[in-house]
Amino acid sequence: MIHYFLDGNFGGRFRVEKTTGLIKSNSTFDREEKEVFEIVVKATSNPDYIVYEREEEQGFSAASRSYREEDLSLALVRITIADVNDNAPMFLNDPYLAGIRTSTQVGDLVAAVSATDPDVGDNGKFEYRLDAIRLFRPGVPGSVRPVPSPFNISADGHITAAHLMAQYDHARFELHVAAKELASPFRVAKAVVKVRFFVLNLY
Numbered sequence: 212m213i214h215y216f217l218d219g220n221f222g223g224r225f226r227v228e229k230t231t232g233l234i235k236s237n238s239t240f241d242r243e244e245k246e247v248f249e250i251v252v253k254a255t256s257n258p259d260y261i262v263y264e265r266e267e268e269q270g271f272s273a274a275s276r277s278y279r280e281e282d283l284s285l286a287l288v289r290i291t292i293a294d295v296n297d298n299a300p301m302f303l304n305d306p307y308l309a310g311i312r313t314s315t316q317v318g319d320l321v322a323a324v325s326a327t328d329p330d331v332g333d334n335g336k337f338e339y340r341l342d343a344i345r346l347f348r349p350g351v352p353g354s355v356r357p358v359p360s361p362f363n364i365s366a367d368g369h370i371t372a373a374h375l376m377a378q379y380d381h382a383r384f385e386l387h388v389a390a391k392e393l394a395s396p397f398r399v400a401k402a403v404v405k406v407r408f409f410v411l412n413l414y
């Protein structure tokens with residue numbers, strides 16, 4: 212009869228069934244915390260085999276310290292934690308402040324926003340969009356939504372002018388930008404970009 216033991220406990224995240232050799236988990240996992248685990252399983256006819264716990268040491272994992280390739284009673288098992296989409300995108304700044312000139316042309320860069328999502332693959336992908344644009348005119352209470360949109364946002368978060376900006380001189384804008392996940396549950400991160408015109412110093 213063969214008995215199986217984890218050679219080293221490695222934080223107790225896994226256990227092996229002594230008689231079947233099935234490896235089971237003792238805990239929950241988060242790929243963003245640790246993606247790959249290596250454990251060593253010992254097969255022996257000794258039901259009272261004594262396991263010595265090993266810790267990570269000097270850059271060698273506990274598994275690499277107990278595993279010896281020439282010992283055929285030992286198996287090195289590499290366990291990769293699959294990703295779940297458990298992180299929302301996040302903007303690196305909020306709010307963003309941008310200054311433009313009345314001479315700004317169509318296509319000129321106004322601001323660059325950036326978000327991150329630590330998940331991998333589709334779980335880490337998102338798209339930028341402009342949710343709302345508010346235009347504040349000097350001397351006019353409140354704000355209006357300019358139509359058509361005076362700005363565009365690109366796939367890499369670059370906000371560019373879609374109109375000549377001279378018509379908005381002395382006004383200011385608030386752009387509500389979003390980064391929306393491309394995978395379920397499609398979380399949305401939001402940030403505000405405040406756009407003002409540079410004041411020219413005339414001497």
Ligand SMILES: [Ca+2]
Nearest residue numbers: 298328330334
């Ligand atoms: Ca995500």
Ligand SMILES: [Ca+2]
Nearest residue numbers: 294295297330
């Ligand atoms: Ca994840």
